Amino acid sequence: MMPVTSAIEPLRLANRSAERQLYEWSMYSVDGQPVAASNGLITAVVGNLETVPAQATIVVCGGLNIQQHTDRRLIAWLRKVARRGNDIGALCTASHILAEAGLLEGHRCTIHWENLPGFAEAFPDINVTGSLFEIDRDRFSSAGGTSALDMMLSLISGQHGPDLAAEVAETILHSPVRHQNEHQRMSLPARIGARHPKLVSIIEQMEQNLEDPLSPSILARQAGLSTRQLERLFRRYLDRSPKRYYLELRLRKARSLLLQTDMSVINVALACGFSSPSHFSKCYRAFFGRTPYRERGIPTLESVVSGAAAE
Structure with missing residues (x-):
C-alpha cells in the first residue's frame, strides 16, 4: 500500500x-x-x-x-x-x-x-x-x-x-528529495552498528563473494590484518566469529532465493557457496529452524511418512 x-x-x-x-x-x-x-x-x-x-x-x-x-x-x-x-x-x-x-x-x-x-x-x-x-x-x-x-x-x-x-x-514534508542513483538500503556502517573501516571493508568483500566464499586468511590479508586480529575485530563489534557472520550472510541469501525464485534447492546451495546439499540443509535448519524444502512448502520423506502413519 x-x-x-x-x-x-x-x-x-x-x-x-x-x-x-x-x-x-x-x-x-x-x-x-x-x-x-x-x-x-x-x-x-x-x-x-x-x-x-x-x-x-x-x-x-x-x-x-x-x-x-x-x-x-x-x-x-x-x-x-x-x-x-x-x-x-x-x-x-x-x-x-x-x-x-x-x-x-x-x-x-x-x-x-x-x-x-x-x-x-x-x-x-x-x-x-x-x-x-x-x-x-x-x-x-x-x-x-x-x-x-x-x-x-x-x-x-x-x-x-x-x-x-x-x-x-x-x-508533504519530504526533504531532501532523493535522487535516482541513491541506494535503497542504509549504509553498511549503519546496518551493522559499527564504523570501523576495516570491518566495513571486510563485510563488503563478504557480501560481494557469497557464491565463492573467501577464506578468513584471505579476508585478513586483504584488510592488512592477521587472522587473530580479524577474529577479535568481529568478536568486539558483532559478537560472532567472521566464519559465523559469513555463514549467516550466505544463509539469508539462500532464503531469499528459495522464496523468490524457482531455482532448485541444490542450485540455491551452490549459488550461496555450499558445495554439499546435505551441509546446506543442516546449516539452514540450524539457523532458521526448518529445512530448505520445508521453507518451500515441499513435503519431506519424513513428513510424508508421518502423515501416512497419522491416517
Missing part, C-alpha cells in the same frame, strides 16, 4: 499546486474485482484490464510473493500495450512482472533489495540496479516503500519543471 499511495499523492498535490488538472489516475485489476493489499485494506477498482484507456501510462503494483501472483492474463495484456507503445512502470516487486512479460530487455530497472538476489538469478540478462528508482525511456520502476514518491517527483520535475516538484515535496 505504501508504494501505491506514495505514487498517487504527488500527482494529486501537483494538480493542487498547479491549480489545474495535470494528472488523473484510476485503479484497475485483472478481472475488475476489488484487490486486498497486504495490510488488509481493500482497494476498489473502476474496471478490468480491457477497460484501461488506450493512451494511459501503465503502472503495475506488486507486493509480497510476487512469483505466486503473476497472472498470465496480465502478462499477455502488458505485452499487447507494450507493442502499442504505452509507457509502462512498476512499483516495488512489480518489476518481476514486467520482466516476465519481456518488457525490460535493454532497459535499466530496480526492485526492492529483498527481491534483488532472486531477480538477478531469474533474469540474468536484465540490467537491474540497487537504486531507489530507474527511469529509462518508456520504462520506469521504483524499489518500493517511499521510493515511489521520489520517482514521481522526478517525473513531475521532468514534465512540468523542478519548481512544481519542489513545491509538492515541501507540501
Whole structure:
C-alpha cells in the first residue's frame, strides 16, 4: 500500500499546486474485482484490464510473493500495450512482472533489495540496479516503500519543471528529495552498528563473494590484518566469529532465493557457496529452524511418512 499511495499523492498535490488538472489516475485489476493489499485494506477498482484507456501510462503494483501472483492474463495484456507503445512502470516487486512479460530487455530497472538476489538469478540478462528508482525511456520502476514518491517527483520535475516538484515535496514534508542513483538500503556502517573501516571493508568483500566464499586468511590479508586480529575485530563489534557472520550472510541469501525464485534447492546451495546439499540443509535448519524444502512448502520423506502413519 505504501508504494501505491506514495505514487498517487504527488500527482494529486501537483494538480493542487498547479491549480489545474495535470494528472488523473484510476485503479484497475485483472478481472475488475476489488484487490486486498497486504495490510488488509481493500482497494476498489473502476474496471478490468480491457477497460484501461488506450493512451494511459501503465503502472503495475506488486507486493509480497510476487512469483505466486503473476497472472498470465496480465502478462499477455502488458505485452499487447507494450507493442502499442504505452509507457509502462512498476512499483516495488512489480518489476518481476514486467520482466516476465519481456518488457525490460535493454532497459535499466530496480526492485526492492529483498527481491534483488532472486531477480538477478531469474533474469540474468536484465540490467537491474540497487537504486531507489530507474527511469529509462518508456520504462520506469521504483524499489518500493517511499521510493515511489521520489520517482514521481522526478517525473513531475521532468514534465512540468523542478519548481512544481519542489513545491509538492515541501507540501508533504519530504526533504531532501532523493535522487535516482541513491541506494535503497542504509549504509553498511549503519546496518551493522559499527564504523570501523576495516570491518566495513571486510563485510563488503563478504557480501560481494557469497557464491565463492573467501577464506578468513584471505579476508585478513586483504584488510592488512592477521587472522587473530580479524577474529577479535568481529568478536568486539558483532559478537560472532567472521566464519559465523559469513555463514549467516550466505544463509539469508539462500532464503531469499528459495522464496523468490524457482531455482532448485541444490542450485540455491551452490549459488550461496555450499558445495554439499546435505551441509546446506543442516546449516539452514540450524539457523532458521526448518529445512530448505520445508521453507518451500515441499513435503519431506519424513513428513510424508508421518502423515501416512497419522491416517
